[in-house]
Amino acid sequence: MANLNILLVGVGGQGTILASKILTHAALAQGYTVKMSEIHGMAQRGGSVVTQVRLGEEVYSPVIDEGEADIIIAFEQLEAYRSAHFLREGGVLIANTQKISPLPVLIGAATYPDTILANLKDKVKRFVEIDGLKLAAAAGNAKSTNVVLMGVLARFMDFPQEVWQDALKARIPEKLLALNQKAFAFGYDYPGVAALLETVAGKE
């Protein structure tokens, strides 16, 4: 397998770090070399959070360059927009439809673009939009949005289902496990993903 570059982007507090831990746990269990880079110094202060995960037989740079991400998982719309140019041609962009306004928007100094999803859909062939927050709430806790998104990601990777389940068990406390397993399944079985996989399969 060629190296796989996965970019997780979001806002401090959205659980990108736990998501990346689940992902790296699964990748290591599959026997891959993994590197991960995080710029997280301001995570608690509401800034953008970017986590880069690279896996393969041999991985050198811990950083994913512009135009080289195979998959981007955006936990928030504006962050999807901000990072879209990191996607390679033919890459997959998974966008959670949640919106979190940054301070310049809150104080009226900037406007939150209202055509983000439409513009992304226009530019990115393999695009999944998902209301992860709603699915997580349905699973029992809105905070599991990150795990819903991991469920979507799993559909675009060839790891066996039990590797993901082991990763969830290893990284999530016992009492929250059942609801997170449910959240993961909601993401995995999300109809938008199946539809995209079918159209892509049909074209290729």
Next chain:
Amino acid sequence: MKTLMTGNEAIARGAYEYGVRVAAAYPGTPSTEILENLAKYPEIYSQWSPNEKVAMEVGVGAAIGGARTLVTMKMVGVNVAADPLFTVAYTGVRSGLILVSADDPGMHSSQNEQDNRYYAAFAKIPMLEPSDSQEAKEMIGLALDISEGFDTPVMVRTTTRIAHSQSLVELNDPGERPLKAYAKDAKKYVMIPAYGRARRLVVEERMHKLAEYAETVSVNRLEMNDPKIGIITSGISYQYIKEGLPTASVLKLGLTNPLPAKLIQEFASKVEKLYVIEELEPYLEKEIRALGLEVTGKALFPPYGELSAKMVREKILGEKNAQILPFEAPVRPPVMCPGCPHRGLFYTLKQLKLTVAGDIGCYTLGTMAPLEAMDTCICMGASISGALGLEKAHPEMAEKLVSVIGDSTFLHSGVTGLMDVVYNGGNSTVIILDNSITAMTGHQENPATGKTLMGTPAPQVDFVALAKALGIKRVTEVDPFDLDHVKEVVKTEVAAKEPSVIITRRPCALIVKTSEPPVEVHDCTACKMCMKLGCPALSFDEANKTAVVDPSLCNGCGLCVNVCKFNALSKGGAN
């Protein structure tokens, strides 16, 4: 067993495996997690010092005492620690002494982008540069060997992408934790000029020996491949080259002071075109040129920011990848948290139109809109002394001038500035923002918090008594949430014809979780006064002309309730 570790965790693990007994640091991104992780090993004594100079001196003392020692700091911290560093280079050590300098190319969280490799050359000490976490761990062992073998402190220089990136590390069992007996040796450790001159010669001799050693040490290695392109590199740049130019020949340098002249010449003779790829300054490039070699480096790569595999490919091969054009997205800057005790103070300073000499900490976020209440921020401690200078240049400004400084920063290097204000007849007002923690770097203890790094209780510095002991007669303590009182006190103190200190006391909102319900909005008049606070939990709904509180973010601090003149905002559950 292999495990994923950041470079910082790996350095801590290396200290554990290779027998470090004493460690000291002042927190600073991207170095902070080294000591946080080291504190998990109870076999090692570790401590936060009030500043980097003190940490370095604690390290010097421990190493002269015969214990293997680690001192860590961010790159600007080395400026503070430079004084002891340059002289311990003369005295040498009894047991291994390592200084980790964590540099920050790209300025992710720093006020400048200085390349600390020059410090190693300047202080005449050996320097190691790891390229991933495994090397970071191993180089702690190597640094201790070099330190003891050549009787010198050693610098290990990392950068943000080494410090904060995770890669696999092989864990080993810890070895011995040796402790040598102390013996007085004044000619070696008392640097009066007569003894210093003798040691000066030892330094030169040592550098010659180290230069020989650099030719054969395993961390300086040739990776011969296609001879068309030959690249000399060190640190994180090595990874970008292996990624971007997999067929190039590489001279990977792990020991980068002193440099292996013969090895470099040998490599240059084996390749057709020689490049040097390094982040920041042309540190290697100038040395290579001094050997009389023709080499291309900064002619292609900028002396600022981070490099990348993509940049290496583009500059050397001219290859570009296809990518989507970036979309225009409003920025998402870090902000003061909901319930932050600093917010009300900065709101007041802006209202009073004061000139604010700022400092380094979370409160530097008060620079940004809508608060915009900071005029200067230079380095740790520069607020108080800078305000004194401003006042000496413009005496009439004294009554419109304050300096703001956090508890940890005040203890780091604000105390001497305050002493200067008193001694030299300053008149300005110093505001110490005491949130009971070193917040910006992720909540570290300090001499005023009552706890040490290792978790033991400690005496707390008494800011009031300290200010008075320095000669400040006017010291007032305020609750920063009591806006009316804060405003009154600030107005009185800036008008006073003598220097004064105001201490705002309230713990960081991230360490003391309130159980207050979120603020409620009723009959908003759309004056937007509350929007001037810059609270991320508050927004304005233009369609319905009302302020909106996000209950998932609001911690019920009630600052906005105090700002609203129309009682449209109220404490949750009050009605």
